[in-house]
Amino acid sequence: MTRLACLIVPMFPLAARLRSEPELLSEALAIVEGNGNNAHVVAATRRARKKGIHAGLSLAQSRSIMPKLIARGRDAECERTAQEALLEVAETFSPRIEDASDGVIFVDISGTERHFPSERDLAAAAIRACDGIGLPARCGIASSKLAARIAAELPQSPTIVNRGGEAEFLAPLPLVRLSPQLDTAATLQRWGLTSIGELAQLPESEVATRLGELGRELHYAARGIDPRPLIPRALPPDFREGMDLEWPLVALDPFLFIANAALDRLTKRLEIQGFACRRLEMTLTLEPDGYDARAIDLPAPTRDVKTMLTLIRLDLEKKAPGAPVMGFAFVAIPDRPRRAQLSLFGPSALSPEKLATTIARLISMLGEDRVGMPRTVDGHLPDRYAIGAYNPPPPPDLSRPPKKSRGLVAARVFRPPLPIEVVRNDEAFVAIKSDGDINGDVRVSSGPWEAEEGWWKEAPNFREYWDVELEKGTYRIYQNDGWFADARYD
């Protein structure tokens, strides 16, 4: 028999908002829906409820009861991301989960008996996991979705309904727990029915005759029969976190402060799934309207919030959004973090995640073209070079001795080449002068060595090279529309 767990977050709009702004937990806060005179409370914190603020009151009424009440509008982005986070927690218990929206999740827990000593332990673990992501949840376990949901809605959580005991469990509960439509509820009240058990005792055909198909379904539900199967959801393609802001932000630091919290939540979700972020997409909602969407590619999958924040800062500093920011959303494109096999007898392997994070930070500090792997380039000019992405091969399994160095003289290349003045007579170089420290009489020189690139072009790069020894060093110089020193032998 299938066993289903229902995770439910009471007052979900409030819980989702508090997850994004946990500092409001101890305040008198009300979540309102609607604008102006139509604004009404949908949920309130305990401190506000103690003063009499409850769902359904208008904002004006609430303010007359409690003038210092903090009001926040329902934030669709916050609720969406909270729901996603809840789904991800549920996925750590079972791959078969159903998203019933608004803070309600159904989880098929059949076959998890080997992982938890009892269903009560599983439910307690699920509640703890939800607390870990900042969502206080309740849990109910039963053999049908309806019974599991009603069990989860009860205050004494977790509630476990025994196999086949659904009707018995539902019988003493008030009819309102079945959530019948308002006109049906009035009819049932006129019949003198108060509990679910009383409805279940009526003949099914009589109820169906009087209330139609809705009555038949209600009667089934009252007897604990719920034919609706669990509809598993597909895996989400991305991870998203964000929020709408109460006030527009114009400075970078306050935005980064809020972004830090959002990225922290995002990376925790990625970690739960065993993913890291390969690419971060950021969408800023601008005032009065419009969006600014941008993407930040990370050198390697990472979960380091500090690195992501640094890259966001640099990106925003490079190109400001141009208008106050009213909201934001981050989407992490997930990828498996790189793993390295620990080598016992070979050179130490670098931690791929640590390396990726460090390289990302170095790139943000120095620039993209200043960090990477040096690459040789085919050509004739000696100062050629290229730089590529650093992705080292794994170290050898066994330590090996280094190759014997050829002991080559290194040329210390000047980028860009330094302009010099050459004094020469008919036979040889006499002296070299420059604005820098390349000055002095030439002791020995050799050349010219001709090098040409792009001979097929209209203006090929043709150079004549010499090696010259001065008192204070040996240099490689060339002539090409003037004299330049492009390296020192060092």
Add this chain to the structure above:
Amino acid sequence: MSATELIRALDKQRRDELLPTTLEPLDALLGGGLPRGKIVELAGRRSAGRFSIVLAALAAATSAGEAAVLVDLGDHLDPQILEANGADLSRLLWIRPQKMKDAVHAVEMIAATGFQLVVLDAGLHPIRGKRVAEASWVRLARTAEAQGTAMLISTPYPMTGTASEIVLDAQRVRPKWTGSGKSPRVLAGMTVDIAVTKYRHEREGRSARLEFITLEAATR
């Protein structure tokens, strides 16, 4: 012996190993190679062979399968020469900062990642950017010790102060030329004298002579 003990013992053994530069006279001066977990400073003015020693050390480490870093403050590296020297470029991370402060910061970050050889070449005199505080070098020494990283700092004049384990002074002797009289001259190599001016717990004042040859002379 448990697996944990084995890993610890191997790690300790690895830290005790030296990282040879494969330049025999220099390795003899250093007692076998660059010590892991320590800073070795190599100071020398123009054409004193500093960069040739740096490239030899990088070539030796990468050819042995170790991951190495060159923090190249002056942007002086010629990848062709380095590869010709036997280096495995795929294991080398090349960082090209523009200020000394950034270079030291980069060395500290990268050493903490677990690279076995980190080389900082400070380029030519005058060094780009302001001089860094001595505390920065002490911090680098601690990072090197914590990670077991061999750190080679190549500078035009001594900078690391008390933080370095060994200070080597490089002096140019003279370049070698082939040909004489009226026959064409070709640069064939360079001779460099290296002296130990500081060596903690060891005798100072020893010296060695290194011979380097040009790529043209090596391929001839």
